[in-house]
Amino acid sequence: MTSYTTNATFFALALSLLTVTGPALAGSVGVASYYGKEMGGRRTADGERFNPGGLTAAHRSLPFGTKLRVTNLRNGKTVVVRVSDRGPFARGRMIDLSYGAARAIDMLHAGTARVKISRLAER
Numbered sequence: 001m002t003s004y005t006t007n008a009t010f011f012a013l014a015l016s017l018l019t020v021t022g023p024a025l026a027g028s029v030g031v032a033s034y035y036g037k038e039m040g041g042r043r044t045a046d047g048e049r050f051n052p053g054g055l056t057a058a059h060r061s062l063p064f065g066t067k068l069r070v071t072n073l074r075n076g077k078t079v080v081v082r083v084s085d086r087g088p089f090a091r092g093r094m095i096d097l098s099y100g101a102a103r104a105i106d107m108l109h110a111g112t113a114r115v116k117i118s119r120l121a122e123r
Contacts, residue, residue: 027116027117027118028094029114029115029117030093030095030115031094031112031114032070032094032096032102032107032112032113032114032115033088033090033095033111033112034098034099034101034107034108035096035098035099036052036099037099039052040052044056044058044085045085046065046084046085050098051100052098052099053098053100054101055079055080055081055082055098055100056081056084056097056098057083057084057085057095057098057101058083058086058087058088058095059083059087059094060087062119063083064083064084065084066082066083067080067119067120067122068080068081068082068083068095068117069118069120070095070097070105070115070116070117071105071115071116071117072107072114077104077105077106078105079097079104079105080120081097081098081101095115
C-alpha cells in the first residue's frame, strides 16, 4: 500500500468516525423540534412506519438505532429516543423528536426547546 492510499484511507475513516459519533457523544446543546401527528404511518428513512406516539427521533448523521437521552433544559425532563429518521431540515435545529418524545419532555406547547443530547452506550 502506498503512503497516499494509507493516508487517504485513514482520513476517510477518521471523517466517517466524526460523522457517526457526532456531537451527541459530548452532550451537546441545541434546539429540538418535533414531528406532528400528520406524519403518522409514513415511512421513515430506516424503512419503518412512523408512530407519532413512539419515542423516536430524526438526526442528520447518527446511525439508525442509536439511542439518545434528550433533556429539556427549561424543565429538566428527559426521554430516551431511538434514531429512526434523517433531519431536521430546518436551519438551527439539532434534532426532531416524535410527538410522543416531545410530550414526554413537555415541549408540545412551545414547539421547540433547548435540549441537551447524550448518546447512550450500546450494550
